[in-house]
Amino acid sequence: EVQLVESGGGLVQPGGSLRLSCAASGFSFSDHYMDWVRQAPGKGLEWVGRIRNKVNSYTTEYAASVKGRFTISRDDSKNSLYLQMNSLKTEDTAVYYCARGSGLWFDPWGQGTLVTVSS
Amino acid sequence: DIQLTQSPSFLSASVGDRVTITCRASQDISSFLAWYQQKPGKAPKLLIYAASTFQSGVPSRFSGSGSGTEFTLTISSLQPEDFATYYCQQLNSYPLTFGGGTKVEIK
Numbered sequence: 422e423v424q425l426v427e428s429g430g431g432l433v434q435p436g437g438s439l440r441l442s443c444a445a446s447g448f449s450f451s452d453h454y455m456d457w458v459r460q461a462p463g464k465g466l467e468w469v470g471r472i473r474n475k476v477n478s479y480t481t482e483y484a485a486s487v488k489g490r491f492t493i494s495r496d497d498s499k500n501s502l503y504l505q506m507n508s509l510k511t512e513d514t515a516v517y518y519c520a521r522g523s524g525l526w527f528d529p530w531g532q533g534t535l536v537t538v539s540s
Numbered sequence: 541d542i543q544l545t546q547s548p549s550f551l552s553a554s555v556g557d558r559v560t561i562t563c564r565a566s567q568d569i570s571s572f573l574a575w576y577q578q579k580p581g582k583a584p585k586l587l588i589y590a591a592s593t594f595q596s597g598v599p600s601r602f603s604g605s606g607s608g609t610e611f612t613l614t615i616s617s618l619q620p621e622d623f624a625t626y627y628c629q630q631l632n633s634y635p636l637t638f639g640g641g642t643k644v645e646i647k
Contacts, residue, residue: 438611442610456636465627465638465640465641466576466578466584466627466629466641467638468590468629468635468636468637468638471634471636471637478566482634482635483635485541485635506601518583518584524572524631525572525574525587525589525590525593525631526574526589526595526631527574527576527584527586527629528543528586528589528595529583529586530585531583531585532583536641
């Protein structure tokens with residue numbers, strides 16, 4: 422079964438940092454692009470960023486709202502995806518999902534992990 | 541950035557109704573459009589990609605159409621398990637973007 426499981430969410434103060442992880446199983450992780458998407462409470466979906474696979478040099482793309490503050494990385498040997506979030510703002514409060522990406526879809530998605538930025 | 545405008549943002553319908561949701565892109569995205577279903581407290585689930593291709597396991601009452609800037613998701617006969625929020629997504633260019641969502645509720 423293809424599965425993604427996020428972890429690392431929690432409460433952090435404004436200006437703080439947090440690192441999210443996404444553990445993948447059931448598919449060839451190293452072959453795929455991976456994405457992060459977030460959803461603020463009661464709001465819609467916002468794409469955060471993408472990391473491509475080794476064939477595509479692990480290059481990354483980011484939404485303007487997080488560029489320069491968030492960094493996506495991966496460890497193919499551990500089938501794991503990461504989101505390093507620095508200089509967090511209250512508006513970064515959201516459920517963060519990882520998803521297996523492609524040029525045509527995001528599938529599947531993890532169950533999400535809640536990040537709350539508050540003093 | 542490519543903006544996706546979904547309409548309606550909310551609709552109330554009965555079991556058995558035919559439901560159509562529209563997604564308009566601010567510029568031509570060819571067929572690089574996907575549709576997702578999200579139920580409360582759950583992750584989104586892929587329904588349709590490339591504007592009209594079913595994801596495996598999705599019931600045939602769901603269909604997608606369109607290209608360019610205008611797309612539709614149709615549910616031919618609404619079932620109780622279809623009450624959810626639906627999102628479109630463009631994958632034509634970065635930043636990838638989602639529509640604002642359409643919440644389908646029971647009338």
